[in-house]
Amino acid sequence: MTTTSDRPKTLLRAANLAELQEKGQLLVHLNHQTIALFYSNERVYAIDNRCPHMGFPLHGSVCKDGIVTCPWHYARFDLASGGTFDSWADDGRSFPVQIQAGEIWVDVAPQTNPKAQQQQRLQDGLEQGIPLVIAKSTIALLDLGVAPTEIFQVGLAFGTRYNKAGWDTGLTMLTCLINLLPYLDESDRPRALYQGLAAVARDSAAAPPHFRVHPLPTANLDFSTLKAWFRQFIEQRDREAAERCLVTAVQVGMSHTQIAEMLFAAATDHRYLDVGHILDFINKALEALDAVDWQEPEPVLASLVAGLARATRMEESSSWRYPVDLVVILEAAFEQLPAALETGQSQ
Numbered sequence: 001m002t003t004t005s006d007r008p009k010t011l012l013r014a015a016n017l018a019e020l021q022e023k024g025q026l027l028v029h030l031n032h033q034t035i036a037l038f039y040s041n042e043r044v045y046a047i048d049n050r051c052p053h054m055g056f057p058l059h060g061s062v063c064k065d066g067i068v069t070c071p072w073h074y075a076r077f078d079l080a081s082g083g084t085f086d087s088w089a090d091d092g093r094s095f096p097v098q099i100q101a102g103e104i105w106v107d108v109a110p111q112t113n114p115k116a117q118q119q120q121r122l123q124d125g126l127e128q129g130i131p132l133v134i135a136k137s138t139i140a141l142l143d144l145g146v147a148p149t150e151i152f153q154v155g156l157a158f159g160t161r162y163n164k165a166g167w168d169t170g171l172t173m174l175t176c177l178i179n180l181l182p183y184l185d186e187s188d189r190p191r192a193l194y195q196g197l198a199a200v201a202r203d204s205a206a207a208p209p210h211f212r213v214h215p216l217p218t219a220n221l222d223f224s225t226l227k228a229w230f231r232q233f234i235e236q237r238d239r240e241a242a243e244r245c246l247v248t249a250v251q252v253g254m255s256h257t258q259i260a261e262m263l264f265a266a267a268t269d270h271r272y273l274d275v276g277h278i279l280d281f282i283n284k285a286l287e288a289l290d291a292v293d294w295q296e297p298e299p300v301l302a303s304l305v306a307g308l309a310r311a312t313r314m315e316e317s318s319s320w321r322y323p324v325d326l327v328v329i330l331e332a333a334f335e336q337l338p339a340a341l342e343t344g345q346s347q
Protein backbone atom coordinates (compact mmCIF):
# COMPACT_ATOMS: atom_id res chain seq x y z
CA MET A 1 0.00 0.00 0.00
CA THR A 2 1.28 3.48 -0.91
CA THR A 3 1.96 5.64 2.14
CA THR A 4 2.17 9.42 2.28
CA SER A 5 5.96 9.32 2.48
CA ASP A 6 6.57 7.16 -0.60
CA ARG A 7 3.89 8.82 -2.71
CA PRO A 8 5.37 10.89 -5.59
CA LYS A 9 4.93 14.65 -5.12
CA THR A 10 3.17 14.84 -8.47
CA LEU A 11 0.48 12.34 -7.39
CA LEU A 12 -2.39 14.48 -6.12
CA ARG A 13 -5.73 13.59 -4.61
CA ALA A 14 -8.42 14.51 -7.12
CA ALA A 15 -11.82 13.26 -5.95
CA ASN A 16 -13.82 10.64 -4.18
CA LEU A 17 -14.42 7.50 -6.25
CA ALA A 18 -18.01 7.03 -5.12
CA GLU A 19 -18.88 10.59 -6.13
CA LEU A 20 -17.40 10.07 -9.62
CA GLN A 21 -19.24 6.76 -9.98
CA GLU A 22 -22.48 8.50 -9.11
CA LYS A 23 -22.02 11.53 -11.38
CA GLY A 24 -20.12 9.89 -14.26
CA GLN A 25 -17.78 12.84 -14.65
CA LEU A 26 -16.21 15.56 -12.54
CA LEU A 27 -14.10 18.64 -13.04
CA VAL A 28 -11.11 19.13 -10.75
CA HIS A 29 -8.30 21.67 -10.49
CA LEU A 30 -4.87 20.26 -9.72
CA ASN A 31 -1.57 22.06 -9.83
CA HIS A 32 -2.95 24.92 -11.98
CA GLN A 33 -4.49 22.46 -14.43
CA THR A 34 -8.15 21.79 -15.04
CA ILE A 35 -8.72 18.08 -15.41
CA ALA A 36 -11.87 16.23 -16.43
CA LEU A 37 -12.46 12.91 -14.66
CA PHE A 38 -14.64 10.32 -16.38
CA TYR A 39 -15.99 6.99 -15.19
CA SER A 40 -16.58 4.55 -18.03
CA ASN A 41 -16.81 0.75 -18.15
CA GLU A 42 -15.79 0.63 -14.47
CA ARG A 43 -12.57 2.53 -15.10
CA VAL A 44 -11.50 6.00 -14.02
CA TYR A 45 -9.89 8.32 -16.56
CA ALA A 46 -8.31 11.76 -16.19
CA ILE A 47 -7.83 14.03 -19.20
CA ASP A 48 -6.92 17.68 -19.76
CA ASN A 49 -10.22 19.51 -19.84
CA ARG A 50 -9.19 21.65 -22.83
CA CYS A 51 -10.14 19.94 -26.06
CA PRO A 52 -6.89 19.92 -28.08
CA HIS A 53 -8.80 20.97 -31.18
CA MET A 54 -9.83 24.48 -30.18
CA GLY A 55 -9.61 24.49 -26.44
CA PHE A 56 -13.29 24.19 -25.56
CA PRO A 57 -14.06 22.19 -22.38
CA LEU A 58 -14.39 18.41 -22.54
CA HIS A 59 -16.30 18.33 -19.26
CA GLY A 60 -19.93 17.68 -20.15
CA SER A 61 -19.00 15.59 -23.19
CA VAL A 62 -20.57 12.25 -23.94
CA CYS A 63 -18.38 9.34 -22.86
CA LYS A 64 -18.90 5.75 -23.97
CA ASP A 65 -16.67 2.66 -23.93
CA GLY A 66 -13.62 4.65 -22.90
CA ILE A 67 -14.08 7.18 -25.73
CA VAL A 68 -15.09 10.79 -25.11
CA THR A 69 -16.66 12.85 -27.91
CA CYS A 70 -16.19 16.60 -27.75
CA PRO A 71 -19.56 18.27 -28.33
CA TRP A 72 -18.12 21.25 -30.21
CA HIS A 73 -16.91 19.56 -33.41
CA TYR A 74 -17.34 15.91 -32.44
CA ALA A 75 -13.68 14.90 -32.24
CA ARG A 76 -13.26 11.60 -30.42
CA PHE A 77 -10.52 10.81 -27.91
CA ASP A 78 -9.29 7.63 -26.28
CA LEU A 79 -9.60 8.54 -22.61
CA ALA A 80 -6.73 6.28 -21.54
CA SER A 81 -4.07 7.85 -23.78
CA GLY A 82 -5.66 11.14 -24.82
CA GLY A 83 -5.05 10.17 -28.46
CA THR A 84 -7.61 11.28 -30.98
CA PHE A 85 -9.41 9.26 -33.64
CA ASP A 86 -9.82 12.47 -35.68
CA SER A 87 -6.37 13.71 -36.59
CA TRP A 88 -7.56 17.26 -37.42
CA ALA A 89 -8.31 17.67 -33.71
CA ASP A 90 -4.85 16.78 -32.35
CA ASP A 91 -4.06 14.47 -29.42
CA GLY A 92 -5.10 15.48 -25.93
CA ARG A 93 -3.27 14.83 -22.70
CA SER A 94 -4.33 12.10 -20.32
CA PHE A 95 -3.00 11.61 -16.79
CA PRO A 96 -2.19 8.36 -14.94
CA VAL A 97 -4.74 7.55 -12.26
CA GLN A 98 -4.53 5.52 -9.04
CA ILE A 99 -7.33 4.51 -6.69
CA GLN A 100 -6.36 4.35 -3.03
CA ALA A 101 -8.83 3.69 -0.23
CA GLY A 102 -11.78 4.93 -2.26
CA GLU A 103 -9.99 8.09 -3.35
CA ILE A 104 -8.85 9.03 -6.87
CA TRP A 105 -5.26 10.20 -7.24
CA VAL A 106 -3.98 11.77 -10.43
CA ASP A 107 -0.31 12.03 -11.44
CA VAL A 108 0.28 15.49 -12.91
CA ALA A 109 3.99 14.95 -13.67
CA PRO A 110 5.07 16.92 -16.75
CA GLN A 111 5.13 15.13 -20.10
CA THR A 112 8.38 13.26 -20.62
CA ASN A 113 9.25 14.44 -24.15
CA PRO A 114 7.00 17.27 -25.32
CA LYS A 115 9.44 18.21 -28.08
CA ALA A 116 9.30 14.77 -29.70
CA GLN A 117 5.52 14.82 -29.40
CA GLN A 118 5.23 18.21 -31.12
CA GLN A 119 7.71 17.21 -33.81
CA GLN A 120 5.52 14.21 -34.56
CA ARG A 121 2.45 16.44 -34.70
CA LEU A 122 4.17 18.78 -37.13
CA GLN A 123 5.01 15.80 -39.31
CA ASP A 124 1.37 14.63 -39.07
CA GLY A 125 0.14 18.09 -40.01
CA LEU A 126 2.40 18.23 -43.07
CA GLU A 127 1.51 14.71 -44.19
CA GLN A 128 -2.21 15.17 -43.79
CA GLY A 129 -2.29 18.83 -44.83
CA ILE A 130 -3.98 20.03 -41.64
CA PRO A 131 -3.22 23.76 -41.17
CA LEU A 132 -4.43 23.84 -37.55
CA VAL A 133 -2.10 21.03 -36.52
CA ILE A 134 0.81 22.68 -38.36
CA ALA A 135 0.06 26.00 -36.62
CA LYS A 136 -0.27 24.54 -33.13
CA SER A 137 2.83 22.37 -33.35
CA THR A 138 4.87 25.28 -34.74
CA ILE A 139 3.82 27.53 -31.86
CA ALA A 140 4.40 24.77 -29.31
CA LEU A 141 7.88 23.98 -30.65
CA LEU A 142 8.88 27.66 -30.59
CA ASP A 143 7.52 27.93 -27.04
CA LEU A 144 9.69 24.95 -26.09
CA GLY A 145 12.72 26.90 -27.30
CA VAL A 146 13.26 24.96 -30.53
CA ALA A 147 15.21 27.06 -33.04
CA PRO A 148 13.15 28.27 -36.02
CA THR A 149 15.72 26.76 -38.39
CA GLU A 150 15.11 23.34 -36.86
CA ILE A 151 11.39 23.67 -37.60
CA PHE A 152 12.22 25.03 -41.06
CA GLN A 153 14.37 21.97 -41.68
CA VAL A 154 11.41 19.66 -41.01
CA GLY A 155 9.43 21.49 -43.72
CA LEU A 156 12.40 21.49 -46.08
CA ALA A 157 12.94 17.74 -45.71
CA PHE A 158 9.24 17.03 -46.12
CA GLY A 159 8.75 19.34 -49.12
CA THR A 160 11.73 18.00 -51.03
CA ARG A 161 10.78 14.38 -50.38
CA TYR A 162 7.06 14.59 -51.13
CA ASN A 163 7.05 16.67 -54.26
CA LYS A 164 7.57 14.73 -57.43
CA ALA A 165 7.47 17.91 -59.51
CA GLY A 166 10.50 19.15 -57.59
CA TRP A 167 11.17 22.49 -55.93
CA ASP A 168 8.08 24.68 -56.15
CA THR A 169 6.18 27.61 -54.69
CA GLY A 170 5.71 26.21 -51.18
CA LEU A 171 9.42 25.63 -50.60
CA THR A 172 10.17 29.04 -52.09
CA MET A 173 7.72 30.70 -49.68
CA LEU A 174 9.12 28.76 -46.73
CA THR A 175 12.66 29.86 -47.59
CA CYS A 176 11.63 33.50 -48.11
CA LEU A 177 9.99 33.46 -44.69
CA ILE A 178 12.93 31.89 -42.84
CA ASN A 179 15.07 34.63 -44.42
CA LEU A 180 12.61 37.26 -43.22
CA LEU A 181 12.20 35.86 -39.72
CA PRO A 182 15.02 37.82 -38.01
CA TYR A 183 13.47 41.09 -39.24
CA LEU A 184 9.96 40.36 -37.97
CA ASP A 185 8.45 41.18 -34.61
CA GLU A 186 8.70 38.32 -32.15
CA SER A 187 4.92 37.90 -32.18
CA ASP A 188 4.79 37.58 -35.99
CA ARG A 189 7.45 34.88 -36.30
CA PRO A 190 5.27 31.83 -35.55
CA ARG A 191 2.74 33.01 -38.12
CA ALA A 192 5.43 33.50 -40.77
CA LEU A 193 6.88 30.06 -40.17
CA TYR A 194 3.41 28.54 -40.22
CA GLN A 195 2.54 30.20 -43.56
CA GLY A 196 5.64 28.71 -45.17
CA LEU A 197 5.03 25.25 -43.73
CA ALA A 198 1.37 25.29 -44.74
CA ALA A 199 2.37 26.27 -48.30
CA VAL A 200 4.76 23.30 -48.40
CA ALA A 201 1.97 20.99 -47.19
CA ARG A 202 -0.33 22.30 -49.96
CA ASP A 203 2.29 21.64 -52.64
CA SER A 204 2.95 18.16 -51.33
CA ALA A 205 -0.68 17.10 -50.87
CA ALA A 206 -1.10 13.47 -51.97
CA ALA A 207 2.31 13.54 -53.67
CA PRO A 208 4.30 10.30 -53.78
CA PRO A 209 7.78 10.35 -52.28
CA HIS A 210 10.77 11.04 -54.43
CA PHE A 211 13.13 8.08 -54.26
CA ARG A 212 16.71 9.15 -53.97
CA VAL A 213 19.26 8.49 -56.67
CA HIS A 214 22.56 7.33 -55.22
CA PRO A 215 25.94 8.81 -56.15
CA LEU A 216 28.24 7.09 -58.62
CA PRO A 217 30.49 4.57 -56.85
CA THR A 218 33.65 6.56 -57.37
CA ALA A 219 35.65 9.27 -55.69
CA ASN A 220 37.85 10.09 -58.71
CA LEU A 221 35.74 12.51 -60.68
CA ASP A 222 36.91 16.04 -61.28
CA PHE A 223 34.66 19.06 -61.21
CA SER A 224 34.77 19.92 -64.91
CA THR A 225 33.77 16.39 -65.93
CA LEU A 226 30.81 16.31 -63.53
CA LYS A 227 29.74 19.79 -64.58
CA ALA A 228 29.92 18.89 -68.28
CA TRP A 229 27.95 15.68 -67.74
CA PHE A 230 25.35 17.48 -65.68
CA ARG A 231 24.75 20.12 -68.38
CA GLN A 232 24.64 17.44 -71.06
CA PHE A 233 22.03 15.37 -69.22
CA ILE A 234 19.89 18.43 -68.49
CA GLU A 235 20.11 19.32 -72.19
CA GLN A 236 18.86 15.79 -72.98
CA ARG A 237 16.13 16.17 -70.33
CA ASP A 238 17.49 13.07 -68.58
CA ARG A 239 16.51 13.77 -65.01
CA GLU A 240 17.86 10.64 -63.38
CA ALA A 241 21.32 10.86 -64.95
CA ALA A 242 21.58 14.57 -64.11
CA GLU A 243 20.52 13.91 -60.53
CA ARG A 244 23.19 11.23 -60.21
CA CYS A 245 25.85 13.75 -61.31
CA LEU A 246 24.64 16.30 -58.79
CA VAL A 247 24.56 13.96 -55.79
CA THR A 248 27.93 12.58 -56.83
CA ALA A 249 29.32 16.14 -56.75
CA VAL A 250 28.19 16.36 -53.12
CA GLN A 251 29.57 12.93 -52.32
CA VAL A 252 33.05 13.65 -53.72
CA GLY A 253 33.23 16.88 -51.75
CA MET A 254 32.69 19.60 -54.35
CA SER A 255 32.44 23.02 -52.71
CA HIS A 256 29.15 24.85 -52.36
CA THR A 257 30.35 27.31 -55.00
CA GLN A 258 31.11 24.51 -57.45
CA ILE A 259 27.70 22.95 -56.92
CA ALA A 260 26.07 26.33 -57.45
CA GLU A 261 28.13 26.74 -60.62
CA MET A 262 26.90 23.41 -62.00
CA LEU A 263 23.29 24.41 -61.40
CA PHE A 264 23.56 27.94 -62.75
CA ALA A 265 25.51 26.78 -65.81
CA ALA A 266 22.76 24.31 -66.73
CA ALA A 267 20.09 26.92 -65.98
CA THR A 268 21.66 29.45 -68.33
CA ASP A 269 22.51 27.14 -71.22
CA HIS A 270 19.26 28.39 -72.65
CA ARG A 271 18.30 32.01 -72.60
CA TYR A 272 15.29 31.86 -70.38
CA LEU A 273 13.93 28.72 -68.66
CA ASP A 274 10.30 28.63 -67.52
CA VAL A 275 9.97 32.44 -67.51
CA GLY A 276 12.87 32.65 -65.09
CA HIS A 277 11.43 30.49 -62.32
CA ILE A 278 14.24 27.96 -62.55
CA LEU A 279 16.82 30.55 -61.58
CA ASP A 280 14.61 31.75 -58.72
CA PHE A 281 14.20 28.20 -57.46
CA ILE A 282 17.94 27.49 -57.58
CA ASN A 283 18.60 30.69 -55.64
CA LYS A 284 16.06 29.78 -53.01
CA ALA A 285 17.24 26.18 -52.66
CA LEU A 286 20.79 27.40 -52.08
CA GLU A 287 19.53 29.93 -49.53
CA ALA A 288 17.61 27.13 -47.82
CA LEU A 289 20.80 25.07 -47.58
CA ASP A 290 22.66 28.08 -46.18
CA ALA A 291 19.94 28.43 -43.52
CA VAL A 292 20.57 24.87 -42.33
CA ASP A 293 24.36 24.95 -42.77
CA TRP A 294 24.14 22.57 -45.73
CA GLN A 295 22.95 19.66 -43.60
CA GLU A 296 21.52 16.89 -45.81
CA PRO A 297 22.03 18.77 -49.09
CA GLU A 298 21.35 15.84 -51.48
CA PRO A 299 17.52 15.81 -51.34
CA VAL A 300 17.34 19.60 -51.59
CA LEU A 301 19.63 19.69 -54.62
CA ALA A 302 17.92 16.69 -56.20
CA SER A 303 14.58 18.50 -55.94
CA LEU A 304 15.88 21.07 -58.47
CA VAL A 305 16.66 18.59 -61.21
CA ALA A 306 13.12 17.80 -62.34
CA GLY A 307 12.43 21.49 -62.99
CA LEU A 308 15.70 21.97 -64.86
CA ALA A 309 15.14 18.92 -67.03
CA ARG A 310 11.58 19.61 -68.03
CA ALA A 311 11.73 23.42 -68.23
CA THR A 312 10.34 25.19 -71.25
CA ARG A 313 13.22 26.76 -73.15
CA MET A 314 11.82 30.06 -74.24
CA GLU A 315 13.82 30.30 -77.45
CA GLU A 316 11.97 27.19 -78.59
CA SER A 317 8.70 29.11 -78.58
CA SER A 318 7.56 30.91 -81.72
CA SER A 319 6.84 34.12 -79.81
CA TRP A 320 10.56 34.42 -79.15
CA ARG A 321 11.45 33.77 -82.78
CA TYR A 322 8.81 35.61 -84.80
CA PRO A 323 8.33 38.32 -85.99
CA VAL A 324 11.57 39.37 -84.25
CA ASP A 325 14.22 36.77 -83.46
CA LEU A 326 15.01 37.74 -79.87
CA VAL A 327 17.69 35.08 -79.48
CA VAL A 328 19.86 36.60 -82.23
CA ILE A 329 19.62 40.00 -80.55
CA LEU A 330 20.51 38.49 -77.16
CA GLU A 331 23.46 36.53 -78.55
CA ALA A 332 24.90 39.72 -80.00
CA ALA A 333 24.39 41.55 -76.70
CA PHE A 334 26.01 38.77 -74.69
CA GLU A 335 29.06 38.82 -76.97
CA GLN A 336 29.54 42.49 -76.21
CA LEU A 337 29.05 42.14 -72.46
CA PRO A 338 32.63 41.17 -71.35
CA ALA A 339 34.18 44.09 -73.23
CA ALA A 340 31.51 46.49 -71.98
CA LEU A 341 32.10 45.37 -68.39
CA GLU A 342 35.82 45.81 -68.75
CA THR A 343 35.38 49.28 -70.20
CA GLY A 344 33.03 50.20 -67.39
CA GLN A 345 35.48 49.04 -64.72
CA SER A 346 38.40 50.99 -66.18
CA GLN A 347 36.50 54.28 -66.28
Ligand code: FES
Binding pocket: 051, 052, 053, 054, 055, 056, 070, 071, 072, 073, 074, 075, 089
Ligand atom coordinates in the same frame (compact mmCIF):
# COMPACT_ATOMS: atom_id res chain seq x y z
S1 FES B 1 -13.19 22.06 -29.72
FE1 FES B 1 -13.41 19.94 -29.40
S2 FES B 1 -13.74 19.15 -31.36
FE2 FES B 1 -13.48 21.24 -31.67
